[in-house]
Amino acid sequence: MTVAELGAALGLTPCTPVSDREVTGAIVSDLLSDVLANGAPDYVWITIQTHRNVAAVASAQGLAAVILTAGRAPNEDLVSLAETESVTVFTSLQPTYTVAGLLYGLGVR
Amino acid sequence: MELLAADLHIHSVLSPCGELSMSPRAIVARAVEVGIQVVALTDHNSARNAPALAAAAQAAGLCALFGLEVRSAEEVDVLTLFDTPADALAYGDWVHAALPSVPCDPALFGDQVVVDGEDEILGFEPHLLINAIEQPLDAVCAEARRRGALVLLAHVDRPANSVLSQLGFMPDDLPVDGVELSRFGDEDRLRAEHPALGGLPVVRFSDAHRPGEIGYQQTQFEVAAAGVTEFRAALEGRGGRRAVPVRRALA
Numbered sequence: 001m002t003v004a005e006l007g008a009a010l011g012l013t014p015c016t017p018v019s020d021r022e023v024t025g026a027i028v029s030d031l032l033s034d035v036l037a038n039g040a041p042d043y044v045w046i047t048i049q050t051h052r053n054v055a056a057v058a059s060a061q062g063l064a065a066v067i068l069t070a071g072r073a074p075n076e077d078l079v080s081l082a083e084t085e086s087v088t089v090f091t092s093l094q095p096t097y098t099v100a101g102l103l104y105g106l107g108v109r
Numbered sequence: 110m111e112l113l114a115a116d117l118h119i120h121s122v123l124s125p126c127g128e129l130s131m132s133p134r135a136i137v138a139r140a141v142e143v144g145i146q147v148v149a150l151t152d153h154n155s156a157r158n159a160p161a162l163a164a165a166a167q168a169a170g171l172c173a174l175f176g177l178e179v180r181s182a183e184e185v186d187v188l189t190l191f192d193t194p195a196d197a198l199a200y201g202d203w204v205h206a207a208l209p210s211v212p213c214d215p216a217l218f219g220d221q222v223v224v225d226g227e228d229e230i231l232g233f234e235p236h237l238l239i240n241a242i243e244q245p246l247d248a249v250c251a252e253a254r255r256r257g258a259l260v261l262l263a264h265v266d267r268p269a270n271s272v273l274s275q276l277g278f279m280p281d282d283l284p285v286d287g288v289e290l291s292r293f294g295d296e297d298r299l300r301a302e303h304p305a306l307g308g309l310p311v312v313r314f315s316d317a318h319r320p321g322e323i324g325y326q327q328t329q330f331e332v333a334a335a336g337v338t339e340f341r342a343a344l345e346g347r348g349g350r351r352a353v354p355v356r357r358a359l360a
Contacts, residue, residue, distance in 0.1 A: 031184055033241035036211050051269050053239065056217040085217070 001108060003065045003088045006044065010102055012067060012090035015074055016082045021064040026108050028100050032057045039063055044108065046099050052077040059085035069096040110349065113330045115340075116140065116323055117149035117174055117190055118263065118289060118314030121162075124152045124178075125219035125239055128319045132228045133161040135320060137169045143324040147335045149174035149190050153238040154204050156197035157223045163194045164226025172335040178263060179204055179253070180239065181246040186263035186270045188289060188314075189253035192337050200256050204249075207242040246272070250284045259337045260285045261312060266294030279305040287312050287344050292326055292356060310344040313354035329353045 003019045006012075024042040029035050030049055039045065041062035047054065048070055055078045058066050065088040068074055074082075074089055082089045092099050119136055120127035133150065140148045148171060150162045159175040166173035175197035176190040191197040212235055213221050221234035242249070253260050265271045265279075265288045272279060272288075287310040290296060296311050313326040331351045332339035343350040 031241065032239075033180075033182075033184060033209065036237070036240060037209060049269065053218070059217050060211075060214055081217075 001106060003044075006065070006103070006106065006108070007088070007090055009106055010092065010099065012092050015079050015089040015091060017088070019064065019086060019088050021088075023064050023108055026100070026103055028096060035061060044103065046096050046103070048072055048096060050074050050078060052081055054078050055081035055085060055087055055089070058082070058087045063087060065090065067092055067099055069094060069099050110331055110333060113146045113172070113332060113335055114144055114324070114327050115147035115149075115330055115335070116145045116315050116317070116327045117147070117176065117312075118151050118178070118188055119148060119317045119323060120178075121150050121152055121158045122220065122222040122224060123155055123158045123234060123238070124318070125213060125215070125221050125237070126318055127152070127219070129220065129222070130320055131318065132224055133158055134165040134226060134228050136317075136323065137162070137165040137171050139320045139323045141169055141171060145324045145327060147172040147174065147330075148323075149176045151176040151178040151188050151190070153178050154180060154208055154240070154242060155221075155234060155238050156194070156201035157234060159194035159197045161224050161226045168226065174259075174335070174337070176258075177201055177204060179249050180241045180270065181249045182241050182243055183246050183275045184241045184270055185246050185272045185275045187246070187249050187253070187285075188261040188263050189249075190259040190261070190337060191257060196257060200253055200258065203252055204242055204244075205236075207244045208236055208238075209240050209243065211237045211240055213237040246276075247280070247283060254284045257337060259340055262288045264289055264291040264294070264316060266299060267291050273303065279303050281305055281307075285309070286341055289314060290354070291316065296354075310352060311354055312344070312352065313356055325357045327355050327357075329355055
């Protein structure tokens with residue numbers, strides 16, 4: 001499944017250009033240090049954190065996309081760095097648990 | 110007794126988020142310019158620019174403390190302030206031993222530059238300093254205290270990397286000397302929302318990442334001299350000493 005297909009299937013709102021990168025897995029965490037330790041290339045990251053270092057960590061780990069949940073909006077500097085680094089950032093009004101469950105149901109394991 | 114204007118939360122070029130203009134010498138120059146009488150460097154998870162601050166402060170006749178802003182395993186930021194560069198560096202070794210070996214990509218996070226008091230580059234810290242160390246909050250505070258530090262919970266009103274954002278509450282048994290408010294924070298509101306703060310004193314420092322921010326938040330200490338013991342007495346209101354947090358308009 002690509003980032004674009006995933007965004008459409010979950011009804012996510014894009015904050016940056018949506019890529020066609022193939023998604024290989026996902027990680028749920030609000031600790032950046034956890035993602036630095038356990039994130040992997042082409043993963044989707046589901047989090048409630050909204051600051052600039054979310055984009056920096058996502059790029060450092062080669063993540064394909066970030067989903068900010070529970071109606072949280074990204075800080076401007078998160079969006080600008082994500083655009084520079086070609087990391088797709090979505091928002092969702094749904095809580096992390098629901099987004100993760102739907103993603104799992106779509107076959108992202 | 111004298112009234113000392115102190116800004117004890119400042120990032121240098123060693124912090125990836127600190128501007129490259131933030132050399133210890135430039136920090137000291139700006140502090141003198143805006144009337145700050147005591148400065149401290151509090152780079153993320155490292156005190157490697159403490160010797161540079163000591164040299165620059167001594168050259169300018171400015172008082173200095175030497176610190177780190179440690180990020181605990183819970184990603185709570187803690188200010189730890191020591192009287193000497195040696196004490197800060199020794200505690201920094203303890204912190205470094207618990208820092209994951211994740212490299213810092215300067216293009217993403219910023220450069221982590223170690224300098225001397227004359228702005229000469231001595232090297233670069235390779236490990237990402239804004240990572241969380243593998244030590245819990247209570248251990249971070251207790252170890253710093255054991256080594257003689259003044260320990261303050263950083264920007265407790267902020268939505269990320271503060272004790273209240275990460276834990277959601279104020280633990281009642283943390284060995285800390287006070288809590289710091291960011292420029293967005295209001296002390297009355299904080300105390301109303303978190304009665305568990307009890308009698309913990311509030312301080313304000315700039316958390317400066319660029320020269321223009323130095324001193325716009327500060328705490329004025331009425332003390333006999335600058336130093337951890339005197340500042341702790343001021344925070345506790347002992348012996349006629351006191352501490353007054355001040356917030357000014359950002360230039």
